[in-house]
Amino acid sequence: METHGPTPRIRRTQRIALALLVLSGVVNYIDRATLAVDNPLIRDELGLSVGDMGVLLSAFLWAYAFTQLPVGALVDRLGPRHMLALGLGLWSLAQAAGGLVTSFTQFFAARIVLGLGEAPQFPTAARVSRDWFNPRDRGTATGIWNCSSTLGTVISVPLLTFLMLVVGWRWMILVMGLLGIAVAVLAYIIYRNPSEVALTEAERTHLTEGDTTGEMARLTLGEWKRLFAYRTTWGMLLGFFGTIYILWIYASWLPAYLQMERHMSIARTGWVAAVPFVFSVLGSLLGGRIADVLARRGMRPIDSRKWPMAISLAGTGVFTALAAWSANDMLAIGCISVAMFLCYVSTATGWALVSVAAPANCTASLGAMQNFGGYLGGALAPATTGLIAESTGSFTPALLVGAGLALVCAVAYATIIQDPIPAAELDAQGVMAPAEYQRRPGPGRSA
Numbered sequence: 001m002e003t004h005g006p007t008p009r010i011r012r013t014q015r016i017a018l019a020l021l022v023l024s025g026v027v028n029y030i031d032r033a034t035l036a037v038d039n040p041l042i043r044d045e046l047g048l049s050v051g052d053m054g055v056l057l058s059a060f061l062w063a064y065a066f067t068q069l070p071v072g073a074l075v076d077r078l079g080p081r082h083m084l085a086l087g088l089g090l091w092s093l094a095q096a097a098g099g100l101v102t103s104f105t106q107f108f109a110a111r112i113v114l115g116l117g118e119a120p121q122f123p124t125a126a127r128v129s130r131d132w133f134n135p136r137d138r139g140t141a142t143g144i145w146n147c148s149s150t151l152g153t154v155i156s157v158p159l160l161t162f163l164m165l166v167v168g169w170r171w172m173i174l175v176m177g178l179l180g181i182a183v184a185v186l187a188y189i190i191y192r193n194p195s196e197v198a199l200t201e202a203e204r205t206h207l208t209e210g211d212t213t214g215e216m217a218r219l220t221l222g223e224w225k226r227l228f229a230y231r232t233t234w235g236m237l238l239g240f241f242g243t244i245y246i247l248w249i250y251a252s253w254l255p256a257y258l259q260m261e262r263h264m265s266i267a268r269t270g271w272v273a274a275v276p277f278v279f280s281v282l283g284s285l286l287g288g289r290i291a292d293v294l295a296r297r298g299m300r301p302i303d304s305r306k307w308p309m310a311i312s313l314a315g316t317g318v319f320t321a322l323a324a325w326s327a328n329d330m331l332a333i334g335c336i337s338v339a340m341f342l343c344y345v346s347t348a349t350g351w352a353l354v355s356v357a358a359p360a361n362c363t364a365s366l367g368a369m370q371n372f373g374g375y376l377g378g379a380l381a382p383a384t385t386g387l388i389a390e391s392t393g394s395f396t397p398a399l400l401v402g403a404g405l406a407l408v409c410a411v412a413y414a415t416i417i418q419d420p421i422p423a424a425e426l427d428a429q430g431v432m433a434p435a436e437y438q439r440r441p442g443p444g445r446s447a
Helices: 008-037 039-046 050-078 080-098 104-118 121-132 135-146 148-167 169-190 201-208 221-229 231-260 266-272 275-296 301-325 329-354 360-392 396-416 434-439
Strands: none
Touching (some): 008 148, 008 201, 008 231, 039 104, 050 121, 050 360, 121 329, 121 360, 135 148, 135 301, 135 329, 148 266, 148 329, 231 266, 231 301, 231 329, 275 301, 275 329, 301 329, 329 360, 360 396
């Protein structure tokens, strides 16, 4: 039972941290959406095919996916403050460069660097949740910063459509790059890691009370590698593959799908495509809250995240299939909205699991491994969807492929994940913080 409440300083730090994570996450997802929104104009000006655009959309995602693994370890070693600002600055420069390209090759290179820069965002956010929130509050905190991705998408379609129609697609991209650089400077000035704050013993106790994984003094390469020996790691990796695959079908192709398959105008697409992402915001907030409520009612923290994630991911697949088969445009949008609502319940609870599934100094690393699996799926989704649509003349088969993957990955997630990863086993060298570990014993069981 929790005996220490958050002090005013802790509450203030939590509010600042969440505000920065939401702001940077919104910019992150607006930047990702630029290519999806200006897809038709770029194809016309640069003479690219639908398949070429699928490759460009995937270029960012492949770079983002494979950068996850080293980035997670860097966040755990260097701390969120430096990695958040560095990532923001790099991806914003790459975004601005995208507004100056004149060829497919240049655009491809800019998208690669964009992926490298955006990679630290969510592993950093997971570490911030672990650093500044008690275990019983981490789900809600995760749901808040996780909804930045949907807020960014909701804002991006009408905002970017407006900018594109007013100043052209090149200036649209340049403006977003400059905005990101400003946010990077702000984040570095305002945010502080716990090690940079003189916390009291009561504050430390509040932040760690209820942890069941134990603690290590510092993450080493050997301990990072040993994370791959646990079935929990692989279950998280596989489950997120399905979640992000289906998310990126919608994130990269929804505007084009509405124009090409549903024959909507660019202006109408600007607001219709935003509707499902409004539901996504609600899904993210509800998913995080559900995890905390279940944990407070006695469910094991890992189970309070695992089951909502698996069930919502399966539901995402079902409603995606219904959208694909629907002949009515409004019914299809309704099904896509429900699918996106459930998809973001799954992402919120998936990220909330990261904060209770391993020792604190592995939080960003485990989150990055999960995100690596997710964005292998995310990297495949745009190109696969584009190629299927181009070869069949319809997006329906591509949506059904995504629905099937979601169902398979939901089953894998539910059956593979069992127990959290304890420091007592992970830290084979015995390099733990003794006082901290005594206060927070791990379950002593391999996953």
